[in-house]
Amino acid sequence: VSTLFVVTSPDPGKHQPYHHGDLRNALVQAGVELAREGGPEALVLREVARRVGVSATAAYRHFSALPALIDAVSVAAFGALARSMETELDRCPPTGDATQDAWAQMGAVGRGYVHFALAEPGLFAVAFRDETSDAEPTGTGTQGLSPRDLLERALDNLVAAGLLSPDDRVAAATAAWAIVHGLSLLLIGKLSDLSPQAREAVIDSTLDLFGRGLLIRN
Amino acid sequence: VSTLFVVTSPDPGKHQPYHHGDLRNALVQAGVELAREGGPEALVLREVARRVGVSATAAYRHFSALPALIDAVSVAAFGALARSMETELDRCPPTGDATQDAWAQMGAVGRGYVHFALAEPGLFAVAFRDETSDAEPTGTGTQGLSPRDLLERALDNLVAAGLLSPDDRVAAATAAWAIVHGLSLLLIGKLSDLSPQAREAVIDSTLDLFGRGLLIRN
DNA sequence: TGTACATCAGTGAACGCGCGTTCACTGATGTAC
DNA sequence: TGTACATCAGTGAACGCGCGTTCACTGATGTAC
Numbered sequence: 001v002s003t004l005f006v007v008t009s010p011d012p013g014k015h016q017p018y019h020h021g022d023l024r025n026a027l028v029q030a031g032v033e034l035a036r037e038g039g040p041e042a043l044v045l046r047e048v049a050r051r052v053g054v055s056a057t058a059a060y061r062h063f064s065a066l067p068a069l070i071d072a073v074s075v076a077a078f079g080a081l082a083r084s085m086e087t088e089l090d091r092c093p094p095t096g097d098a099t100q101d102a103w104a105q106m107g108a109v110g111r112g113y114v115h116f117a118l119a120e121p122g123l124f125a126v127a128f129r130d131e132t133s134d135a136e137p138t139g140t141g142t143q144g145l146s147p148r149d150l151l152e153r154a155l156d157n158l159v160a161a162g163l164l165s166p167d168d169r170v171a172a173a174t175a176a177w178a179i180v181h182g183l184s185l186l187l188i189g190k191l192s193d194l195s196p197q198a199r200e201a202v203i204d205s206t207l208d209l210f211g212r213g214l215l216i217r218n
Numbered sequence: 219v220s221t222l223f224v225v226t227s228p229d230p231g232k233h234q235p236y237h238h239g240d241l242r243n244a245l246v247q248a249g250v251e252l253a254r255e256g257g258p259e260a261l262v263l264r265e266v267a268r269r270v271g272v273s274a275t276a277a278y279r280h281f282s283a284l285p286a287l288i289d290a291v292s293v294a295a296f297g298a299l300a301r302s303m304e305t306e307l308d309r310c311p312p313t314g315d316a317t318q319d320a321w322a323q324m325g326a327v328g329r330g331y332v333h334f335a336l337a338e339p340g341l342f343a344v345a346f347r348d349e350t351s352d353a354e355p356t357g358t359g360t361q362g363l364s365p366r367d368l369l370e371r372a373l374d375n376l377v378a379a380g381l382l383s384p385d386d387r388v389a390a391a392t393a394a395w396a397i398v399h400g401l402s403l404l405l406i407g408k409l410s411d412l413s414p415q416a417r418e419a420v421i422d423s424t425l426d427l428f429g430r431g432l433l434i435r436n
Numbered sequence: 437t438g439t440a441c442a443t444c445a446g447t448g449a450a451c452g453c454g455c456g457t458t459c460a461c462t463g464a465t466g467t468a469c
Numbered sequence: 470t471g472t473a474c475a476t477c478a479g480t481g482a483a484c485g486c487g488c489g490t491t492c493a494c495t496g497a498t499g500t501a502c
Contacts, residue, residue, distance in 0.1 A: 019464060019478060039348070046455065055480050056456080062478095066456065125348070128407055130257070171423035174401070174409075178424060179393065182400025186392070189346055205389035206396060213431010237445060237497065264488065273447050274489080280445095284489065 024062040026052045031073040032123065039122040040129050043070055070126070071136050077127035078139030078147060080120065085112030085150050086141045102154070102161035103211075109154045110180045110207045113147065117184030118199070124184065151176060158214070165216050172214055179210050242280040244270045249291040250341065257340040258347045261288055288344070289354050295345035296357030296365060298338065303330030303368050304359045320372070320379035321429070327372045328398045328425045331365065335402030336417070342402065369394060376432070383434050390432055397428050 020026060030051040034042045045066045049056040063069045088111050092104040117124040127139075138146045145153070155172055158164035164172060183206055187199055194202065238244060248269040252260045263284045267274040281287045306329050310322040335342040345357075356364045363371070373390055376382035382390060401424055405417055412420065 017464085023478080044455065045457090057458090057481080058479055060457080128403070130343075130407065132407070168427055171420075171427045174404070174420055175397065175424045175427045178400035178404055179397045179428075180400070181404060182396035182398065182402075183392070184400075185346070185403065186396055186399060189348065189350070191392075202392055206393045209386055209389045209393045210397075210428070210431065213428065217435060235497090241445080262488065263490090275448080275491090276446055278490080 020052075020054065020058075023052070023054065023058060026054075027059055027062060027069060028072045028076060031069055032076050035073055035077065035126040036120060036122045039125045040070075042122070043073060043126060045069065067131075067133060070129075071133055074127050074129070074132070075137060075139040077120075077123040079141060080123060080139070081113065081116045081127060081147045082139060082141030082145060082150060084116035084119070085109055085147060086143065088112030088115065089150070098157075099161045099163060102157040102163060106154045106158055106176075106211060107207060109151050110176070111203065112150075113180040114184050114187070114203050114207075118187060121188045124188075128181075148177070163215055168214070176210070176214075179206070183207075238270075238272065238276075241270070241272065241276060244272075245277055245280060245287060246290045246294060249287055250294050253291055253295065253344040254338060254340045257343045258288075260340070261291060261344060263287065285349075285351060288347075289351055292345050292347070292350070293355060293357040295338075295341040297359060298341060298357070299331065299334045299345060299365045300357060300359030300363060300368060302334035302337070303327055303365060304361065306330035306333065307368070316375075317379045317381060320375040320381060324372045324376055324394075324429060325425060327369050328394070329421065331369075331398040332402050332405070332421050332425075336405060339406045342406075346399075366395070381433055386432070394428070394432075397424070401425075 027048055030048045031043055033051065034044070034047060045059055046056045048069065049059050059069065063072070085108070088108040089105055092101070092108050094101050095104075138148070140146050141150070152173060155164065155169060155176065158172075159166055159169055183203065187194070187202070191199075191202070245266055248266045249261055251269065252262070252265060263277055264274045266287065267277050277287065281290070303326070306326040307323055310319070310326050312319050313322075356366070358364050359368070370391060373382065373387060373394065376390075377384055377387055401421065405412070405420070409417075409420070
């Protein structure tokens, strides 16, 4: 998870010039940190500016108002989510068996999603906060694919491998998204008492049960 | 949905006595209204007191502080969720065919959950808000069963009817909860653009796909 | 049945907090000539 | 190459807001005798 963010902390001994040079990025980065620490509640303009070492007013040179800054943090959060899914995908290299690969990648997509939510609940909450502004672009991973794109691709591969019926393709997208999303929130919330091992077991059994249900009967 | 709450509005012409008589309940009821209108954000002590027509300080005679009031509203929200599920269950009376009944009731439980979230997103959000205090009792429906109880019962019936393997019973509980929870939040959030018909179709296809996956293969 | 008095359930002013945003401003930068 | 000046990117004080909570208080209630 530590690889998900590039933190560029300013040299404290250095004299701070009047012009920051990259204030917009610095504000978003500080917003990400606040979101990680305290979720949407903690993502407030004045504290963001304080972290960067700049007056609160300076933020208005780069964002029309607070919601615009939050949108930018949200995009970063979606990017981090996509990268978490990519990381999990990288852990299952192609075996040559298309059927087995498609199956493994579907699991990787789900685990990457849930693991990100558990590792970064604050960012996850910001990404899926209630008020989302119109036409906010979604963040993407290193391949330019959004979390949703990664899921759709995995489902396409399942169809191509003959594991998922084309008739179920559309419903499977919503259902898969729903189950990883719901599982994430339950594990963060009502099921947060679980030990790490129990939690991992719940993730595996839940995704496995759902995955088996997806398969074409033979 | 209007039947889920008994609203006892005070007679505006009546002289208000110094002692309210049932202030605790009135505060919770006003809290429920605020939650319905604006979710957790809108659930603030001063406005609750204002609604009831009482000083903000008066609330401290009945609740140690705001979080205690929020807990009470949360219990009410869970009760309303349970009643929504019961309402849907009442719509599928026993046909005599245990297999068919078990199947129908499972669907009713899921639809009741999702429909409540869509009808009362504010209350739903309060029920599943992040900070839940220790050992907060969960609200129940008219039969004294919590939402979770209703789901567990439906799953037991599926096993009894031979539709669900006992081996999958435990995993099915988490998976079913996760999928209705995730579906609810996606429909409220990222998929909120859907028309009512499209929304209903998504609910049906998602729950159907999941349900079919649950079944014992034959 | 009447009355002193403890207890209960309210009031209203006040405190301190942190927030988003505005305003008039100023220091730094870069470009035209 | 040097200089006027527009523009850009910051500053800091101030405003108004609504919040949760505290404090000393007071009106109403009920119980013991």
